[in-house]
Amino acid sequence: MTNTPPADSLLQTTPSRRNRWLLTALVVALLIAVGSQLGVYTIQPIGAVPEGRTVIIWRGAGEPLFNSADAECLRIQQGVSLLCRGLALGRAPVDRILLRLPYSEWAYLVSTGGQSFDR
Secondary structure, three states: OOOOOOHHHHHOOOHHHHHHHHHHHHHHHHHHHHHOOEEEEEEOOOOOOOOOEEEEEEOOOOOOOEEEHHHHHHHHHOOOOHHHHHHHHHOOOHHHEEEEEOOOHHHHHHHOOOOOOOO
């Protein structure tokens, strides 16, 4: 004879197992909530910022996950000009920055749909 536990006991979860599931669900919910509010803004290396910059920001209403001055120009006027880039940089989210990072070309290209423009 074997000591097999009753079928009912196999379906029950222990308190520690329930706590792990609850903790996992809370962590996932927190990551989704915070992740939906954060964004990446990239400043391509240009004369005013020769090394470029990538920042993690709190996103504004309707702001995409990946953004840049050039991406703003593409959305507004379907092209990039020095005037538009300057105006877009003037509206950059400097008051919502959480973390400053070195320039990321990958993030810049994601924001512009894979297009790169002269500096």
